[in-house]
Amino acid sequence: MSTESLWQSYADTTSFPELHHDIEVDVAVIGGGITGITNAQLLKEQGLKVAVLESHRVGVSNTAHSTGNLYEVMGTELIELGKKHGTDVLRDVALSRRDAVSFIEENIRKHQIDCDFMRVPWHYYTTTEEHSEKIEKHLAYSREAGLPIRETQLEHPALRSVRAVMMDNQAQFNPLRYVQALARIIHDENQCLIYENTNVLDVDHSGKSVVLRTEDANITARFVIHATHTPKGVMAYHTLMSPYREYGIAAKIKDPQHPPGIHFGFHGEDHYSTRVYARNGETYLVVVGLPHKVGHDDTHHKMMLLENFAAEKFEIIEFTHRWGGQHYRPADELPYIGRKGLSENVFVATGFSTHGLVYGTLAAQIISEDIMGREHKYARLYSAARFTPVKSAKKFLQENVTVFTAMIGDYLRRNKDSLVAVAPGEGKIIEHEGHKLAVYKDETEGLKVCSAVCTHFGCIVRWNNDERSWDCPCHGSRFDTDGEVLEGPALHALAKADLVDDDMPLRNPIPIIKDNLQTGLGR
Numbered sequence: 288m289s290t291e292s293l294w295q296s297y298a299d300t301t302s303f304p305e306l307h308h309d310i311e312v313d314v315a316v317i318g319g320g321i322t323g324i325t326n327a328q329l330l331k332e333q334g335l336k337v338a339v340l341e342s343h344r345v346g347v348s349n350t351a352h353s354t355g356n357l358y359e360v361m362g363t364e365l366i367e368l369g370k371k372h373g374t375d376v377l378r379d380v381a382l383s384r385r386d387a388v389s390f391i392e393e394n395i396r397k398h399q400i401d402c403d404f405m406r407v408p409w410h411y412y413t414t415t416e417e418h419s420e421k422i423e424k425h426l427a428y429s430r431e432a433g434l435p436i437r438e439t440q441l442e443h444p445a446l447r448s449v450r451a452v453m454m455d456n457q458a459q460f461n462p463l464r465y466v467q468a469l470a471r472i473i474h475d476e477n478q479c480l481i482y483e484n485t486n487v488l489d490v491d492h493s494g495k496s497v498v499l500r501t502e503d504a505n506i507t508a509r510f511v512i513h514a515t516h517t518p519k520g521v522m523a524y525h526t527l528m529s530p531y532r533e534y535g536i537a538a539k540i541k542d543p544q545h546p547p548g549i550h551f552g553f554h555g556e557d558h559y560s561t562r563v564y565a566r567n568g569e570t571y572l573v574v575v576g577l578p579h580k581v582g583h584d585d586t587h588h589k590m591m592l593l594e595n596f597a598a599e600k601f602e603i604i605e606f607t608h609r610w611g612g613q614h615y616r617p618a619d620e621l622p623y624i625g626r627k628g629l630s631e632n633v634f635v636a637t638g639f640s641t642h643g644l645v646y647g648t649l650a651a652q653i654i655s656e657d658i659m660g661r662e663h664k665y666a667r668l669y670s671a672a673r674f675t676p677v678k679s680a681k682k683f684l685q686e687n688v689t690v691f692t693a694m695i696g697d698y699l700r701r702n703k704d705s706l707v708a709v710a711p712g713e714g715k716i717i718e719h720e721g722h723k724l725a726v727y728k729d730e731t732e733g734l735k736v737c738s739a740v741c742t743h744f745g746c747i748v749r750w751n752n753d754e755r756s757w758d759c760p761c762h763g764s765r766f767d768t769d770g771e772v773l774e775g776p777a778l779h780a781l782a783k784a785d786l787v788d789d790d791m792p793l794r795n796p797i798p799i800i801k802d803n804l805q806t807g808l809g810r
Contacts (some may be wrong), residue, residue: 290754292351292610293537293573297403297566301345301467303474306482307503309790312338314658315499315508317487320350321462322636322647323514324470329655332478337477338506339470339500341619342486346466348457349661352612353644354560354575356549357391358409358457359384360434362558363421364640368620370429377432380621381530383665384642387649388421388458395465398472402464403566408548412441412451418553422450429454443546445600446561451552456709459549463760465724488778490520492633512634514650516643517615517763517776521744524623524671526624528615528638529765533578534642536593537564537571537608539596544601546571559596571608572601578614578641581775582760586611586753611754613763613774616640624650624669625657634658635671649664709734714750714757714768723747725757729769735747737781748781757781 289296314330316323319341327337329778339345361368395404413422421449429436434454441448474481489500490511501508518524540563551560559576574597577589587763590609597603617623617638624646634657636650649665656663709715714727716739723739725748739757740749746761756773757766762774771780 288606289608290610290686291608292463292535292612293564293571293608294351294355294461295347296608297461298346298351298463298467301470301483301708303341303345303470303483306338306340306485306501306506307799309398309505309507309508309599310338310480312336312480312633313498313508314338315340315506317490317499318348318512318513318514318516319345319466319470319483320348320514320516320647321346321480321644322465322516322650323512324466324473325648325651326475326512326514326655327347327479327481328469330420330658333655333659334478335658336477337479338508339481340485340487340501340506341483342772343504344483345470345480345481346463347687349613349643350466350647351463352516352535352610353462354562354641355564355644356409356457356459356560356562356574356610356675357388357511357645358454358549359388359645360409360411360429360436360457361642362411362425362551363429364620365432366424368630369424370432371620374431376621377428379665379668380443381432381434383649383668384645387645387652390652391460391465391644394456394469395460395633398468400465400468402461403466403564404458404460406456406458406467408453408455409457410439410441410451410453410548412446412448412550413553414447414449415553415555416449417555419450421553422452426452438598441546441550446550446552448552449748452547457549459564461564461566483534485520486772490633492631497632497714506633510632510634512636512654513649514636514640514647516613516635516774517625518635519778521774521776522627522635524635524637525744525762527623529619530581530775531578531614531616532581532611532758533575533614533641534586534589534609534611535575536590536597536606536610537573538594538597538601538606539604540570540601541604559593563750572603575612580760580761581613581765582749582751582758585750586674590753609753613765614639614643615763616643622646622650622669623671623673624653625666625671626745627671629672630659639720712755713752714755716747716750722784724771725750725781727755729768735768735770736784738784741766741777742779742780742781743775743777 313335491498497511622638639646653663709728725739727735741759748757764777765773
């Protein structure tokens with residue numbers, strides 16, 4: 288079974304260059320997902336010189352690990368938005384999301400992008416009476432927002448509903464094919480430079496220009512856009528958002544076994560999103576769900592629950608893909624889009640919850656207009672400089688209590704395991720001479736040892752047993768088994784801790800660590 292997303296199996300491999308020399312541009316964009324590439328497209332069309340700096344490959348991080356669903360309506364977030372902000376905000380959120388989906392559709396048509404885009408209905412339902420009230424509230428708030436939603440009844444055996452609503456004319460596509468194609472269209476060596484495997488290590492915006500530093504180059508720009516799902520470095524936004532991971536699986540099924548469209552439903556206590564993807568004569572069921580805070584749950588267990596749900600409801604030929612995706616839930620339910628400060632030349636686009644494809648596109652529209660000296664009609668609604676203490680207070684307190692508890696608890700916890708307790712393919716936190724070490728043993732019993740201290744804020748990372756990564760429970764930074772940054776706000780890799788004697792037998796429970804072990808505390 289592939290540990291890459293289904294979208295990656297039906298996309299190409301990109302080959303944009305790495306950056307090894309200093310450059311000057313009008314706008315530097317950190318991140319080559321849908322937010323960054325759409326920003327680059329719009330700014331290039333306005334005549335600006337743009338550089339996109341992607342630490343991995345274009346689109347393969349959060350864009351490739353999304354649902355591929357596009358809709359103006361929302362699930363449970365719509366109810367919370369209505370409670371906190373009222374009818375006018377609900378209406379503007381729905382209209383802004385509709386504009387973003389229409390922009391994607393027009394982009395696909397104009398550039399003839401082959402990404403399996405199609406308009407489909409969206410359904411929100413419950414299979415038990417327990418959640419009927421949520422469906423009723425969603426219907427009421429949707430109507431307040433002016434959304435053309437209506438009641439329906441699902442009769443499909445796997446999705447039979449007690450209460451359900453639906454909206455026509457929503458959409459789905461392969462997000463990675465879309466972003467890769469768009470990147471190829473806009474890339475050129477004069478005006479729109481796209482660099483892959485180019486990791487930004489520092490952002491200095493203390494002067495008139497912003498200077499970004501990589502391992503080999505400095506990028507000087509008038510403006511910088513953090514298009515990385517959550518801003519890089521230490522910012523106040525990280526105290527206003529909760530980082531979550533959610534999981535997806537794909538399975539070959541006999542067609543047709545699933546009704547057309549996107550189905551978001553409650554099955555007992557859990558909720559799942561299901562839909563079908565077909566390409567090259569193959570038909571797949573896609574199931575997404577079971578979110579949890581990063582670093583706070585058993586990821587393998589979540590994957591197994593998804594597979595069990597699919598197997599109970601559908602006739603599965605074989606499971607083919609399993610993957611995880613990350614999102615950040617804002618305290619007042621609205622994304623943060625725009626200037627970091629009212630007069631700054633640093634822009635952020637974050638807090639998209641599970642709607643990164645739609646909000647990432649909308650963020651590019653808002654930010655590109657601001658850089659060109661114009662105010663987008665929804666700029667104030669999503670302002671990154673807004674202050675909403677009443678609407679944010681409860682979640683702000685919850686999030687920061689969680690961070691404090693995780694940080695203090697992990698530092699006080701005694702890690703008594705030794706190297707012999709680490710099985711092949713497993714990671715554990717091991718304590719030695721006051722240092723907490725993130726130790727991974729590969730299938731050949733080779734060891735990879737790093738500091739367990741997250742380089743963003745100093746929390747202790749935790750082992751993700753399904754995705755084989757070190758995940759920070761505080762602000763969602765994730766690192767691979769070599770300690771390199773996978774995603775999140777961290778700029779720097781986990782500090783390496785090498786064995787003095789590489790041939791030391793593994794039966795020795797306490798390895799000797801070099802004296803220059805660094806804690807890796809972030810700036």
